[in-house]
Amino acid sequence: MPKVSEEHRVARRAQIVAAARTCVVEQGFHKTTMADVIAASGLSAGAVYGYFKSKEELVAAIAEEALSAVDELFATVLAADEPLHPAMALERVLNYIVAIAERPGGDITRVALQAWAEALRNPVVMEIAAGKYRMLRSRFAEVARRAQADGTIPADADPEQVAQVLFGFVPGFILQRLLLGDITPESYTAGLRAVLRD
Amino acid sequence: MPKVSEEHRVARRAQIVAAARTCVVEQGFHKTTMADVIAASGLSAGAVYGYFKSKEELVAAIAEEALSAVDELFATVLAADEPLHPAMALERVLNYIVAIAERPGGDITRVALQAWAEALRNPVVMEIAAGKYRMLRSRFAEVARRAQADGTIPADADPEQVAQVLFGFVPGFILQRLLLGDITPESYTAGLRAVLRD
Amino acid sequence: MPKVSEEHRVARRAQIVAAARTCVVEQGFHKTTMADVIAASGLSAGAVYGYFKSKEELVAAIAEEALSAVDELFATVLAADEPLHPAMALERVLNYIVAIAERPGGDITRVALQAWAEALRNPVVMEIAAGKYRMLRSRFAEVARRAQADGTIPADADPEQVAQVLFGFVPGFILQRLLLGDITPESYTAGLRAVLRD
Amino acid sequence: MPKVSEEHRVARRAQIVAAARTCVVEQGFHKTTMADVIAASGLSAGAVYGYFKSKEELVAAIAEEALSAVDELFATVLAADEPLHPAMALERVLNYIVAIAERPGGDITRVALQAWAEALRNPVVMEIAAGKYRMLRSRFAEVARRAQADGTIPADADPEQVAQVLFGFVPGFILQRLLLGDITPESYTAGLRAVLRD
DNA sequence: AATGAATGAGACTTCATTCAT
DNA sequence: TATGAATGAAGTCTCATTCAT
Incomplete structure (x- = not known):
């Protein structure tokens, strides 16, 4: 054949x-x-x-696919070269996440949650997740550096530490959206603006 | 017997x-x-x-136990009646989480991650998780109200929306700690101070 | 004690x-x-x-109890010394069975059915069932002999063989009553009178 | 494969x-x-x-198979169009039952007994048993009608009631054969001829 | 004598994976 | 290559029985 x-x-x-x-x-x-x-x-x-x-290989492929949504964020939302205010960056990210989640074929943020749990006992999935998230976080570090350049964030802050915080908003949003349901990019962004330096 | x-x-x-x-x-x-x-x-x-x-009943009991760490946060860290600065509240919460995670008997934040995934297909676990997290978030709303009273947060912000954000830091911290490892209450708190209004 | x-x-x-x-x-x-x-x-x-x-011993006791209804038939319905027409004997037996079945505490004819099945693989229950039924059938043989004495049944018949047939009506009645439900002592007796010599 | x-x-x-x-x-x-x-x-x-x-489904299949022996009786022994004397019909049925029981593969009358007991607590088996036995009994009703036509049975009898009695001989035979052992189509038929109208 | 928690063999069933066709 | 019936290890759960209290 x-x-x-x-x-x-x-x-x-x-x-x-x-x-x-x-x-x-x-x-x-x-x-x-x-x-x-x-x-x-x-x-x-x-x-x-x-x-x-x-099955393990298939699970890894599904996890990879779901976590690769991060690459899209990377390519589109956070790619801009112009200075990007942290609150604005997060707003774009959250909107993008919801857009992806509502695509036909199923909400991949649910798969991402599965992948987080699976990563704890499956080194392959752990590798994929850690890799993707490290990349996304390094992009947030870049955002932090630009924000330092224009004075939004104190110049003596460590951009990696700031990136931990900025990145950290994302799983918080995803989890609340899936478990509590009563959260939208708008409500979260409004809360962010009240809380963040700007 | x-x-x-x-x-x-x-x-x-x-x-x-x-x-x-x-x-x-x-x-x-x-x-x-x-x-x-x-x-x-x-x-x-x-x-x-x-x-x-x-087994399902046992799984629910384990999830309940792990998620009930939230009750401890509630009772000790966030119970204070004095005004509590949001950054300070989060710092206490993160320290407490690490303390709990390092108790003998296993890191229950790993169980919490499992419970998040399980909640998506197990209504009993969903109920437990949603209940616990709604309580914790309502406590963060209280913190937000106090912060508005002393001017740390703009008076016209919606405390529920602020609470979404404050609560949202927590899973972000837990996830980075478990998947990336390179995060501590200190690093996260430093990033927070750089980013938050104060 | x-x-x-x-x-x-x-x-x-x-x-x-x-x-x-x-x-x-x-x-x-x-x-x-x-x-x-x-x-x-x-x-x-x-x-x-x-x-x-x-449990086996308890099962045997239950089977024994249920099959001992036969002793009551023996003592009351078939005890009479006067000549007893076969059709009349069966009519009395069937009425008695229904009366017993409707006693409070549960229909023991259902237990009898269980005992028949159990007897096939449990020698103790087999012994009990065979003993009880042999006794009942020997009583029917006596009925047959009396019926021969007054000419209702041909004198050259073997009363043991006649007893097999008379006894054989009883499980037929019990089974139809439990499985098909549409049978009563009256209907069965009417059919008997149409079919039996008299 | x-x-x-x-x-x-x-x-x-x-x-x-x-x-x-x-x-x-x-x-x-x-x-x-x-x-x-x-x-x-x-x-x-x-x-x-x-x-x-x-297992339940398999049990139903075995019960169905065993009780379907009735279909063979139906097709062969009782199918004849010529008038069939009740005693003759029963004799044929009993001989056929013994022939089936002695086939290699195990005595299916033992399975039938199991099915009677199982029917009491298993609606599927009850349905099968009741269906098969209702069909067989309706065939006996046909035999009764023919017997009325040639005067063997009184014309004013209810053929359904007569069928209850004719059908009722069969479990009586099966049960005595399995529990008491001392019964053959010949002995039973001899008893029948002594007892039945003819 | 009475209690009922504990035992553990064994029942039913599932499901990732293979391989003859 | 493609198929899907077959495999069988392993999973969840039950229940007759015992025995420390």
Whole structure:
């Protein structure tokens, strides 16, 4: 039989990850069975195992996909070269997160929460999560440096420490949105403006 | 061994939850088997099932226990009647969290992370988490009101929105501490002071 | 502690068997747990095991009790010395069975059905059932002999074979009553009169 | 081994039911474990559960199979269009039952007894048993009507009531055969001829 | 004698993965 | 390559019975 094209393989892989994601959004990593994924993907067991050697590998792929939303933040929201006020940066990030969460295919912030828990006992997922979050936080450090340049933040502050705080708002927002529900980028931003230096 | 006292039952229950907690800290809710818990508790399967009707019930108890650390924060750190500066309140909270996390018996912030993920597909855990976090956040709203009274925070801000932000620092701290590791109450507090109004 | 009186022991035993019977009527021998019986009897596990060494022994006692309804038939319905027409004998038996089945404490014909099934794999129950039914059938043989004496049944018939048939009506009645429900002593007796020699 | 034919599935199912039947013949429904059935079938646990979702479903299938012997009676013994004397009909039925019982694979009258007991607490089995027995009894009603046509049975009798009695002989025969053993179609038929109108 | 918590073997069932077709 | 039936280790939970108090 002819080898399938590389694009075909990539498309199939994406199809499987997408199917698996919808399962994980609803049931979490551990209650999602390979049979669930196989049924949702419309493929056969053998086909799925042709793309992912094990459930663990598939879990890593789903976690990777969900956490890669961070790359988008990186590329679009925080990429600007102009000085970016911290409150403004956060506002953009939160809006972007909600936009991503509401895309069809399931709220990937739910997958991110699963990934946080999974990272604690799965070194591969830990590696992915830590890598992504370190990158995002370093971008916040850049924001902090610019804010120091224009005096919004004291010049003697450590930008890495400031970045910890700025980054730290994000999981706080995601968690409250998923568990308590009564939070929006607007309400959170309003609170931020009341609390942050500006 | 019949006719045991109520305290005996309470102690046994605590013994089981403690054993289960150490398992969950290491392996998460789903990789922890009842056999693991049974072995760690030193009891028999039947005895454990005499106290918890199902694994689900035991999971809820562990989640409840871990999330009840919030009650301690409530009772000690945030209880003071004197005006409490938001940065000071957060500093106390973070120190307290680290103190709790380092207690023997396992880092319960790891269990909290598990509980966040579990809440998404387990209504009982969701109920527990949402209840605890709503209480904690309402305490932060109180802090915000006091801060408005002494002018630290603008008088026209909505204290509930401010509370969302103050509360939001906490999961941000916990997550960075567990996934990235390079964060301490001191570093975070320093960043906070640079960023917060004061 | 003083030994309890013999009557006390007998009463307790009866109390346990009665409790167990109500369980078996509803759930059968195998779905009835010792915990069910213990709860229904109002005694403790230890107490119940003081009277019955094992579940098997209790099952045998329940089966014995239920199948001993046959002794009552024996003593009352079929005891008469006067000639007893077969159809009349069966009519009396069926009426008696329904009367017993409707006594408070649960329909023991349901227990009898359980005992038939249990007898196939439990030699003790088999012994009890076979003994009781042999006795009842020998009484039907007596009825047959009397019926031969007054010419209702051909004189050259084997009364034991006739007894097989007369006895055989009884489980047929019990089974139809429990499984199909649409049968009464009256309807069955009417059918009998149409079919039997008289 | 994918893409198996429908016949393959049917054959596998029959293989499992046959294995289960031999277990049930010896030990009854409740003492038969799934492990017993799995071992007897020569398949794996997963394979068996691929055909039967639960033990309950398998029990229903075994009960159905055993009670479907009635369909054979229906098709062969009682199907004749010619007038059929009740005593003759019963004689044929009893002979057929013994023939079936002695087939290799285990005496299914033992399974029928189990099914009677199980029907009392299992609505699915009750449904099967009641359905089969209602059909068989309606066939006996037909026999009764023919017997009325040729005067063997009084014309004013209710054929349904007569059918209750004719049907009622059958469990009486089965039960005596299994519990007392000392009964044959010949002895029972001889008794019948002595007792029945003819 | 009575209690009932504790025991632990064993029941039922699931599910990640393989491999003959 | 693709299929999906089959595998079997391992998971959750039950329950007859015991025995320290």
